[in-house]
Amino acid sequence: MINNFFYIIGKKTLDFINTLGDFFIFQLKILFLFFKPPFRIKNFLEQITFIGYGSIGVIFLTGFFTGLVEAVNLYDAFHKFGIDDFMGYTIFISVVKELGPVFAALMVVSRAMSAYAAELGSMRVTEQIDALDVMAVDSRHYLIVPRIMATVIAMPLLILFFDAVANIGSYLISVYSLDVNGFAYLDKIRQFGELSDFKEGVTKGIVFGYLISAISTYIGYNTKGGAKGVGISTTRAVVISSVVVFAADYVISAFYLIF
Secondary structure (H helix, E strand, O other), X not given: OHHHHHHHHHHHHHHHHHHHHHHHHHHHHHHHHOOOOOOOHHHHHHHHHHHHHHHHHHHHHHHHHHHHHHHHHXXXXXXXXXXXXXXXXXXXXXXXXXXXXXXXXXXXXXXHHHHHHHHHHHHHHOOHXXXXXXOOOOHHHHHHHHHHHHHHHHXXXXXXXXXHHHHHHHHHHHHHOOOOOHHHHHHHHHHHOOOOHHXXXXXXXXXXXHHHHHHHHHHHHOOOOHHHHHHHHHHHHHXXXXXXXXXXXXXXXXXXHHO
C-alpha cells in the first residue's frame, strides 16, 4: 500500500517534470518562429478579431457587474466610518491593478482559450495538422504563432476596457443609488490616481496573454485519444490556464510591491 502510494506520487512528479520540460522546449522553438517569414497577417487579424472583438460582450457584462458589486460591498463599510468619498479611488485602484487583469483573463480563458484547445485538438486527432506538415507548411508557425501574438496584443486592451466599464458601473450605482457625492467620488480619483497605476494591469495583461495562449495552444496541439482526448485537452487548458493566471498575478504584484 505504502509502496503504491510513493510510486504514484513519484510517477506523477516525473510526468509533471517531463511535461514542463517539453513545454519549455516547445516554447523556445515557437519563439524563433515569431521572426520567421512569411508573416501570416490574415491569420493574425482573424485571431485578434476572435479574441478582441468577440470577447467585448462578456468583458462588458463582467466588468459592469464587478463595478456594481464592488460599490455595494464597499459602501456599507465606508459609510460606517464616514469616508464615502474614498470609495471612488479604492474601487479604481482595486479594479485597475487586480480585478480587471484577473477577471478579464479568466473570461478570455473560458471563452477563447478553450476554443483554441478544442480547435487544435480536433485538427490533431483528424490529422489536419499532419497534413499541413506533409505539405511543407510549418503547422506551429501557421496555427500557433498568430494565436499567441493576437492574445498578447488583445489582452491588455480588453483589460483597459474592463477597467473603464467597471469604474463607470461603480460610479453610476454609487452616485445614483447609494447617494455618494459624485464630485467627491471623482475628485479622490483625480487626487490620488496616477496614469502609472495602469502600468501594472497592462503588464499583467501581456504576461497573462502569453501564458494562457501558450498553454492552451500547446495542450491542444499535442492532443491524443480521439474525441475524448479533445474534451480532456479543453478541460486541462482551461483549468491550468486559470491557475497559472492566479500564480502569475501574485508574482507580478509582489514584484511591483518590492520594486
